[in-house]
Structures are given as C-alpha cells and as structure tokens.
Amino acid sequence: MSWPMVKLGELVTIKGGGTPSKKIEDYWNGSIPWASVKDLKENEISKTQDAITELGVSNSATNIIPAGTILTATRMALGKFAINTVDMAINQDLKALFINDEEKVDRDFLIRFLESKAQYIDSEGKGATVKGITLDFLKSLEIPLPPLDEQKRIAAILDKADAIRRKRQQAINLADDFLRGVFLDMFGDPVTNPKGFPIGTIRDFVETANYGSSGKASETEGEYPMLRMGNITYEGGWDFTNLKYIDLNEKDKPKYLTQKGDLLFNRTNSKELVGKTAVFEEDNPMAIAGYLIRVRTNELGNNYYLSGYLNSAHGKKTLVGMCKSIVGMANINAQELQNIKILLPPIELQNEFQNIVKATKHKLKTFDKSNELLNDNFNSLSQKAFAGEL
Numbered sequence: 098m099s100w101p102m103v104k105l106g107e108l109v110t111i112k113g114g115g116t117p118s119k120k121i122e123d124y125w126n127g128s129i130p131w132a133s134v135k136d137l138k139e140n141e142i143s144k145t146q147d148a149i150t151e152l153g154v155s156n157s158a159t160n161i162i163p164a165g166t167i168l169t170a171t172r173m174a175l176g177k178f179a180i181n182t183v184d185m186a187i188n189q190d191l192k193a194l195f196i197n198d199e200e201k202v203d204r205d206f207l208i209r210f211l212e213s214k215a216q217y218i219d220s221e222g223k224g225a226t227v228k229g230i231t232l233d234f235l236k237s238l239e240i241p242l243p244p245l246d247e248q249k250r251i252a253a254i255l256d257k258a259d260a261i262r263r264k265r266q267q268a269i270n271l272a273d274d275f276l277r278g279v280f281l282d283m284f285g286d287p288v289t290n291p292k293g294f295p296i297g298t299i300r301d302f303v304e305t306a307n308y309g310s311s312g313k314a315s316e317t318e319g320e321y322p323m324l325r326m327g328n329i330t331y332e333g334g335w336d337f338t339n340l341k342y343i344d345l346n347e348k349d350k351p352k353y354l355t356q357k358g359d360l361l362f363n364r365t366n367s368k369e370l371v372g373k374t375a376v377f378e379e380d381n382p383m384a385i386a387g388y389l390i391r392v393r394t395n396e397l398g399n400n401y402y403l404s405g406y407l408n409s410a411h412g413k414k415t416l417v418g419m420c421k422s423i424v425g426m427a428n429i430n431a432q433e434l435q436n437i438k439i440l441l442p443p444i445e446l447q448n449e450f451q452n453i454v455k456a457t458k459h460k461l462k463t464f465d466k467s468n469e470l471l472n473d474n475f476n477s478l479s480q481k482a483f484a485g486e487l
Contacts, residue, residue, distance in 0.1 A: 106236025114187030115158025124153030130185035176215030206248035300435035302398025309385030314341035333408035360400035372416030399447035
C-alpha cells in the first residue's frame, strides 16, 4: 500500500529549551519539573530528576512544555521519544514537537513511527565525543501519512504490543529499585552513617584505576568489541547495541581489556551523564575507550559496593557537584574519582551485597531474553505497520 510521504517539518513546530545558571541557587529546586536527556528513559515522562523555579524559567532559554507533547533529544539520547504527562520545562538537548494540524496527523501514530526510526536517527548523529543531530535533519525525516483513521488503528495495535513489552521492563526496573533499597538497608544512608562505619575515600579500596584506549575503533572490523560511554546506562546497567571494534597488540591487552568484575566509570560526558558506573559481568573480554576508567579493587574493596554507592542518589549528587566542565563537556579524572569520600564497611558485608546483586540479576536473565524477543517482534510489527502491511 502506498501512502504519501511528508517531511516532519511540515507536520510539527519544534521548540527547544535551555538551562538556568547552575551558579544561582534561586533558579533551582523549585516546583517546575525540568527535563534533560537523563529523564528520557520511558515512553512517558511523569517526573524529572531536577526542578527549577519560575525565576529560573524567566531568566533562561528554557520553555514550559504542556503535557501531552512529543519530546525527543538532539544530543546524546538520539532516537528516543517520549510524551510528557505533566507540564515541564526542558533543557537545550531536548526538543518539543507540536503537531500543527491534529486532523491531519495523529500524535500516537507519529511517535510510533519516529520510534521505528530510532536506529537510523542514532546512526546519523555527528560528533567526536557526544553525537548530535541538527534541527534540519530532524525536520527532513519523511513520514508516511495514511488517512487519520488508519493512523489511529495502527497506533492502537502498536500500543497493545508495546504494553506487553513494558510489563517486562517494569520487572527489571523494580529489581533496580529493590537493589537500591538493599544497599541502604545494609550500609545505611551515606550522609548520616547510622551504622557508624569508618569514613575514607574510594582510593582505600583501589588497586588500579586505568584509562581506556584512544585508538580508533571500526564499525565492523577488530578482534575486540570496544566499550564506549554510551554502552553504560545511567542506572548502572549495560547496553551492548551500537558496539565498535578494535585490534590490540599484546602489550596493550593488559591495559585496555576488561575482565569479569571490573568497575567501569564514564569520566567524560555531559554534566548530567558524567560518572555513569557499572560492573562488567561478561565472560568474554572487551576493550575500553579513553573516556572510561577501569577500576580493580584491593582486598578491602568490592566493585559491586562501589557501583552501588556511585549509582545511589547520594553518589549521583556527589558526582554532579564535583565534575568540571570543559567546552560543554564535564570531566572527573581518575584521581578525583579516588578522592571521593565513602563509607568503609567490612569486606564481608560488601561481598554479601555482591551475592545479592548477582542472584537478583541471574533471575532477571529470563526477563532479559524475553524482553529481547518481545523487542524483535515489536520492531517487526512496526515495520509491517508503516509499510501498510497490517
């Protein structure tokens, strides 16, 4: 079935955002949700990690976006789209898409089509460290436009299929919440230290902290997959899509290859995303890029405990407060990472936390496999829908 193709720029008006000055306290911690790429995780955004004041809105380039608007990223989280369920402000890396004529295009149909182009959008991102797309590129995306009733029918079918996918993802999210709760129960609030643990620094636990390779990776060729900043999720997990590859000589392998149990820390990124941390749990080694730090602990420390702290609310706040911005990017080097203050619980308790984390993640593997199958089926269904084959 052949439908007319219309450019996105003809269907929507695009509005951007901005960031109030971080130096002025009166702009922050207000009642207005303020979204950035780190909030672009689900199909819907109902709350944000940061909030600003009316003064912050009036003294910055941000805009208040009414609930029910399509939001997307033009930097970092390329190809991700969501609907905001409450009025909120947005930063400069997000764009709001306002439909010009709702009698011509259905919002849910439009966002489902844009989601189906996620991989293409991400592949077109440009930038040496953080990839971005231009507004002209976004506006040039071509949208198939069947009659409005057909758009709504397609959107309804895809919504039902996506609801099944999201139930699986909710189980994974609940497991993350459970582990954060276990961390607080075992070690206490890092601020008040109710259990009275000694206080030291991450350095007390570290045997080695090495930077990754600055070598150029290939899209298709190389002995080892290369982990980059985008492969670590904000929540402390892994996303092995969009890997690149590299060859390493024998001398460089000990410096740049991971082994099971290594802690990887994203030292350079946007201020919102710098400090992403995860424990490498794969059996086969991978190489690490230069914007990552590989940490191996001594006999006093456990990387699962370090990851639990750095991914906690207090850990995230500490990382945001200490990073330095250089030409739009934020950085925390290996020495600064090791200087972070941390509670020093006994290794036996840290090891117990590791066992709980690994047992929980082992149970989640069945969900991961099921989720992967559901994603493949959903993507196949989407391709048929937008080709007029449903």
